[in-house]
Amino acid sequence: MFGNMRNIKLILEYDGTNYHGWQTQARSGNASIQETLELALHVLTHEKVITYSSGRTDAGVHAWGHVANFKTSNTIPGAAWAPALNNLLPPDIRVRESEEVAHDFHARYSALAKTYKYLILRRREPSALCRNFAWHINVPINVSNMRNGLKFLIGRHDFSAFQGSGCTATSPVRTILSASVKESGDFVELQIEADAFLQYMVRIITGTLAEVGVGRFSPDDVKRILTSRDRKEAGKTAPPHGLYLVSVRYPY
Numbered sequence: 476m477f478g479n480m481r482n483i484k485l486i487l488e489y490d491g492t493n494y495h496g497w498q499t500q501a502r503s504g505n506a507s508i509q510e511t512l513e514l515a516l517h518v519l520t521h522e523k524v525i526t527y528s529s530g531r532t533d534a535g536v537h538a539w540g541h542v543a544n545f546k547t548s549n550t551i552p553g554a555a556w557a558p559a560l561n562n563l564l565p566p567d568i569r570v571r572e573s574e575e576v577a578h579d580f581h582a583r584y585s586a587l588a589k590t591y592k593y594l595i596l597r598r599r600e601p602s603a604l605c606r607n608f609a610w611h612i613n614v615p616i617n618v619s620n621m622r623n624g625l626k627f628l629i630g631r632h633d634f635s636a637f638q639g640s641g642c643t644a645t646s647p648v649r650t651i652l653s654a655s656v657k658e659s660g661d662f663v664e665l666q667i668e669a670d671a672f673l674q675y676m677v678r679i680i681t682g683t684l685a686e687v688g689v690g691r692f693s694p695d696d697v698k699r700i701l702t703s704r705d706r707k708e709a710g711k712t713a714p715p716h717g718l719y720l721v722s723v724r725y726p727y
Contacts, residue, residue, distance in 0.1 A: 481575055590720075591672070
């Protein structure tokens with residue numbers, strides 16, 4: 476039976492507003508992305524399908540390129556899984572691409588790097604259209620200072636000051652490969668690529684840089700916070716609804 480199993484890779488786009496993040500959790504109150512996807516896969520395959528994810532996303536977090544894979548004996552062609560699943564999934568979850576991959580591919584353990592984006596809406600009035608998709612900050616933000624603070628985080632560091640208290644990672648050391656802060660109209664966009672991320676890492680970095688942007692921290696304070704390895708020194712955790720998993724990079 477094992478030899479007949481196929482490994483299917485999916486690239487997912489979703490609006491996480493109505494979901495309890497990626498991972499299935501009992502009695503959470505809201506469905507997760509994972510259980511919604513696995514239910515659709517069960518309808519298609521009549522198998523108990525377990526999906527493996529490139530990582531967990533928190534409740535309210537969105538994705539343009541969340542990667543998952545699963546094993547199946549079903550003979551549906553690799554590229555046909557996307558349209559078949561999209562006929563069954565709710566409209567706020569979509570499979571952008573599907574393909575059959577090598578049996579040893581794993582969405583999480585095969586990954587080389589992930590890229591996240593965080594959107595801040597900087598204007599006085601809140602937004603009706605973006606209320607679930609960007610963090611509203613109603614005071615001026617100095618983006619140049621945010622950039623100057625961000626540069627201290629690029630490279631391999633102990634990111635203990637930027638991890639959630641419930642983080643179960645065995646090591647707080649991560650490598651930020653690239654990072655940028657860009658302006659587009661009323662929006663400020665932070666983008667970070669790293670080999671891996673700690674729990675809440677991007678949201679705590681964003682919250683800290685926002686404090687730099689509004690003048691509560693100086694850019695040099697980011698270096699001090701990093702070297703302190705103390706979560707209490709960093710800024711607040713930015714809300715989840717401004718965060719997007721953009722893409723996951725693999726060696727092939």
